[in-house]
Amino acid sequence: MKHSIPDHILDEIRSRADIVEIISDVVQLKKAGNSMKGLCPFHSEKSPSFSVSPDKQVYHCFGCGAGGNVFRFVMETQDLSFFEAVQNLAQRVHVTIPSPSDAGSIGSEPSEKEKIRKVNQQARQFYENCLSDPKMGSKALDYLKKRGFDRELLARYQIGYAPSAWSALQQNLEKKQFTDLDFLENAGLLKKSAERNNYYDRFRDRVIFPLKDMQGVIIGFAGRAISDDNIPKYLNSPETPLYKKSKFLFGLDIAKTAIRRENHALLVEGYFDQMRAVQNDILNVAATCGTALTPLQIQLLKNFSTNVTLVFDSDAAGQAAAEKGFDLLLSQGMNVKILCLPDGHDPDSYILKFGKESFLQEVRNAKPFLESYIIKAIAQEDTSSPNGRANVAKRVLPLIAQISNSVERVEWTKFLSEKAKLDERALMSELRKKFHSTRPQPELPKETQTAPPNPELYLIHLLMSGNETTLRTIRSRVSVGEFQDPQLRQIAQVVYEMIDASVPVLLDRALDKAEDPETARQITQIGLAPIEFEDQERAAADCIQAVKRSAAEGAIKELKRQRNHALEAGQMQESRELQIKLRNLETALKAG
Numbered sequence: 001m002k003h004s005i006p007d008h009i010l011d012e013i014r015s016r017a018d019i020v021e022i023i024s025d026v027v028q029l030k031k032a033g034n035s036m037k038g039l040c041p042f043h044s045e046k047s048p049s050f051s052v053s054p055d056k057q058v059y060h061c062f063g064c065g066a067g068g069n070v071f072r073f074v075m076e077t078q079d080l081s082f083f084e085a086v087q088n089l090a091q092r093v094h095v096t097i098p099s100p101s102d103a104g105s106i107g108s109e110p111s112e113k114e115k116i117r118k119v120n121q122q123a124r125q126f127y128e129n130c131l132s133d134p135k136m137g138s139k140a141l142d143y144l145k146k147r148g149f150d151r152e153l154l155a156r157y158q159i160g161y162a163p164s165a166w167s168a169l170q171q172n173l174e175k176k177q178f179t180d181l182d183f184l185e186n187a188g189l190l191k192k193s194a195e196r197n198n199y200y201d202r203f204r205d206r207v208i209f210p211l212k213d214m215q216g217v218i219i220g221f222a223g224r225a226i227s228d229d230n231i232p233k234y235l236n237s238p239e240t241p242l243y244k245k246s247k248f249l250f251g252l253d254i255a256k257t258a259i260r261r262e263n264h265a266l267l268v269e270g271y272f273d274q275m276r277a278v279q280n281d282i283l284n285v286a287a288t289c290g291t292a293l294t295p296l297q298i299q300l301l302k303n304f305s306t307n308v309t310l311v312f313d314s315d316a317a318g319q320a321a322a323e324k325g326f327d328l329l330l331s332q333g334m335n336v337k338i339l340c341l342p343d344g345h346d347p348d349s350y351i352l353k354f355g356k357e358s359f360l361q362e363v364r365n366a367k368p369f370l371e372s373y374i375i376k377a378i379a380q381e382d383t384s385s386p387n388g389r390a391n392v393a394k395r396v397l398p399l400i401a402q403i404s405n406s407v408e409r410v411e412w413t414k415f416l417s418e419k420a421k422l423d424e425r426a427l428m429s430e431l432r433k434k435f436h437s438t439r440p441q442p443e444l445p446k447e448t449q450t451a452p453p454n455p456e457l458y459l460i461h462l463l464m465s466g467n468e469t470t471l472r473t474i475r476s477r478v479s480v481g482e483f484q485d486p487q488l489r490q491i492a493q494v495v496y497e498m499i500d501a502s503v504p505v506l507l508d509r510a511l512d513k514a515e516d517p518e519t520a521r522q523i524t525q526i527g528l529a530p531i532e533f534e535d536q537e538r539a540a541a542d543c544i545q546a547v548k549r550s551a552a553e554g555a556i557k558e559l560k561r562q563r564n565h566a567l568e569a570g571q572m573q574e575s576r577e578l579q580i581k582l583r584n585l586e587t588a589l590k591a592g
């Protein structure tokens, strides 16, 4: 990994930041033999395959393959760069990273993302102050109070108010040394007027919702108009390096723990819906904020649960959404239920009027999405005619084809055939056609793919766990270039550098040098599932021979290709030379 933080600083941080402690913030870990186990934060699972080794200070998931050291974990879970993750941990364990002025050891400026985080924090403070200001904020505060939101909840969400002036925020930020107006525009806080060539506040006369990522860091803002002539009703930050609309769910920072605990997420549409639920202690709720669901949002949710209930304010809205984005949820293996609240209520108004218990009862009664979809389709078509029944099949089958679990697919086809009085076998054959045309063939599960023993991989295992003599033997006999597998070659490179520098071969350190995440995964897997060799020396010798043999075989194949090519082209001299090389190689190979 390319960075310019000195190794001794990294080692210092590493020695103080215990990986078990850091990961325990996010994952509940239990002791299991030499390691700790828990539910993987990177994929959804019911039995723990996520493993942390306190000795080796690395983690690895045997379910999804995620793996790395403490820096990688912070990068992945908090969406930080390597440098930012190191800074984050350094702060936590009180290690000072030398600044660029100290001997110029570090070249990186705070990243654009980091700068936006800082200015967002300042803007949030400003908006919050404006809301509590008796003169400026009273109209907004009255509005929020009328809607039944108390001070405590507003403080929890850090709700604010953007005054109606054109440059109130800009002036405040300038006082706090945020003077680069282009940057403030990129951060989504200011807009530029093309005609007058000046900047003005993006949010004016609006209630402000800070938008937070899963760690509660403010990545953007949304503003709701409080007077009718201010349009649009809702205004959001534009896309910035930090805020990606398609990757955001409002309230997930508050909801994530409850979603995992209850293994169930409620998805609502609006900010106020989410806040009302939390106000009533219904915590497993996130809001899509009016956008159609995206694969990235589903991915976010899937980290915590695959069971989701979508709550809509009317049948019509539910129906419309069904036609848009539901196949996506089904194809990602989510169990989707749908709840359409009566009389045009949204969760906000429903909970306010009927209370928490009544709402939770509605949630419990929610139907699986496909069930309500099929029943609605049948109601809308004339199923007494063959034509009408065919229409039902035409509408429903494409969705059934998206279900990733084959047993469930069959069950839903049965359900459809019963309800719509359609022939089940005909449906199944129709479904098979659809299934094969719309989906790639599912991959075989990993365990059933029997891979031949891989000598290169064994060598890496030996390099990671072997004794000094074994290490030296492998180092001297196999060159980096003789590893054919690009990832294993990269690992060999890293390990060889450590051997040459006479530093102990440590998994944790190797991970800092691994360029890509795939290689990191392979390293952690090797570390956490070590192979026990009865006789290391012997195993090393066998593997070295096998690797040499396959390298030689590869070279022979290539030489043959070149020789034939030369023969065809009539280059006799060249082909003779190649033939000699070829014979030498073959002799050497036979001799072992």
Ligand SMILES: [Zn+2]
Pocket: 040, 041, 042, 043, 050, 061, 062, 063, 064, 065, 066
């Ligand atoms: Zn995993």
